[in-house]
Amino acid sequence: MPAYLQLNDMKSSFKNLFGKKDKQTENLQLEISGMTCNHCAAGIERMFAGKKGMIAAKVDYPSASGSFSFDPAKISKDEIIDLINQTGSYEVVGEKGDEKKKGGV
Numbered sequence: 768m769p770a771y772l773q774l775n776d777m778k779s780s781f782k783n784l785f786g787k788k789d790k791q792t793e794n795l796q797l798e799i800s801g802m803t804c805n806h807c808a809a810g811i812e813r814m815f816a817g818k819k820g821m822i823a824a825k826v827d828y829p830s831a832s833g834s835f836s837f838d839p840a841k842i843s844k845d846e847i848i849d850l851i852n853q854t855g856s857y858e859v860v861g862e863k864g865d866e867k868k869k870g871g872v
Contacts, residue, residue: 795835796863
């Protein structure tokens with residue numbers, strides 16, 4: 768007797784196989800001032816460790832930038848920026864990629 772898979776079972780199998788996630792993920796690239804060393808960058812990364820909705824945070828001192836992956840249903844872009852700015856030592860001075868949004872149709 769042949770075994771038949773239901774469509775939902777097949778979709779679930781493909782999602783598991785190829786790592787496709789059901790939740791939405793957004794990426795944010797920020798320019799951050801105030802860092803004086805790699806330890807500063809590591810400290811900013813630690814602020815996001817275990818934070819609900821954060822998937823990944825990678826901050827780079829030499830380029831004065833940070834890359835953040837997050838679930839927008841659990842944490843917002845503004846919350847990420849505010850958390851960095853609230854330190855008093857670091858400040859988000861811009862979002863990389865903004866120039867694409869300016870003046871475009």
